[in-house]
Amino acid sequence: MMNKSKQDEFERTFLVRYLPSDLTSCRSKEIHDIYIPYDVSHCKLRLRKSGDVIEMTKKERALEHEGSHLHEYTIPLTAAEFDALRVIKGKEVRKIRYYYNSDDVVYEVGVFQDLLLGLVVVDVEFESKKSMLTFQPPEWLLTEVTEEDFLAGGELCGKSYSDISPRLENLSYNPIFTIL
Numbered sequence: 802m803m804n805k806s807k808q809d810e811f812e813r814t815f816l817v818r819y820l821p822s823d824l825t826s827c828r829s830k831e832i833h834d835i836y837i838p839y840d841v842s843h844c845k846l847r848l849r850k851s852g853d854v855i856e857m858t859k860k861e862r863a864l865e866h867e868g869s870h871l872h873e874y875t876i877p878l879t880a881a882e883f884d885a886l887r888v889i890k891g892k893e894v895r896k897i898r899y900y901y902n903s904d905d906v907v908y909e910v911g912v913f914q915d916l917l918l919g920l921v922v923v924d925v926e927f928e929s930k931k932s933m934l935t936f937q938p939p940e941w942l943l944t945e946v947t948e949e950d951f952l953a954g955g956e957l958c959g960k961s962y963s964d965i966s967p968r969l970e971n972l973s974y975n976p977i978f979t980i981l
Contacts, residue, residue: 809863810873811927813936814952816974817910818943820921821901824910829899832911835891836958844955848878848886851898855883860955870930892959903939912977916961919976920969922952944972 830852836844847858855878863870878886894917899910906925913920923942927933938945946952951968962976969976 809870810860811870811930811933812947813925813927813933813945814947814949815923815925815938815942815945816952816969816972817921817923817941817977819941820910820977821903821941824899824901827899827901827910829897832896832898834894834954834958835887835889836894836955837889837891839890839892839959842956843950843953844892844958847954848883848891850883855880857886894954894958906936913957913962917957917965919962919978920957920965921977922946943974946972 833850835848837846837848838844845859845861847860849856849858857876857878859874861872863872895914896911896917897914899912901908901910909924909926911922911924913922925936925938927936949968949972950956951965957965966976
């Protein structure tokens with residue numbers, strides 16, 4: 802029987818000011834995303850290979866004007882299913898995700914690769930809306946970008962750093978090219 806799930810996700814997203822010095826000692830994995838369909842500006846359907854975990858996910862806003870509360874639908878896939886579906890024309894993006902723990906908070910640090918090299922985005926997931934609203938970001942995080950649609954995975958896929966750099970500059974973001 803297929804294990805399909807829907808869950809509510811409370812998440813805030815940030816750009817970084819700088820990377821924590823001990824980030825490379827954290828658990829990490831490469832993530833390869835393929836967003837479909839190819840011909841829409843903001844894809845919501847994603848094939849993901851994240852380490853040994855392979856799945857298809859669809860994320861939608863729970864409320865139209867609130868990017869921090871999402872409905873996420875996930876279907877686990879086998880490697881054969883992933884290989885069969887990946888031939889569909891989609892927009893791809895790769896990143897290395899580091900799981901950085903500090904003060905009982907897990908920061909999912911996404912260091913983008915390939916054409917988006919220089920972009921580092923941090924997601925913080927919360928158990929409840931209350932815990933999300935009371936969260937105080939540490940100094941190494943530059944600015945919150947939860948409501949910046951241009952930084953959503955479905956918007957980033959298929960773009961290069963130069964495509965988004967003017968908008969990042971408006972947020973006072975400096976690219977991070979540190980090789981991790």
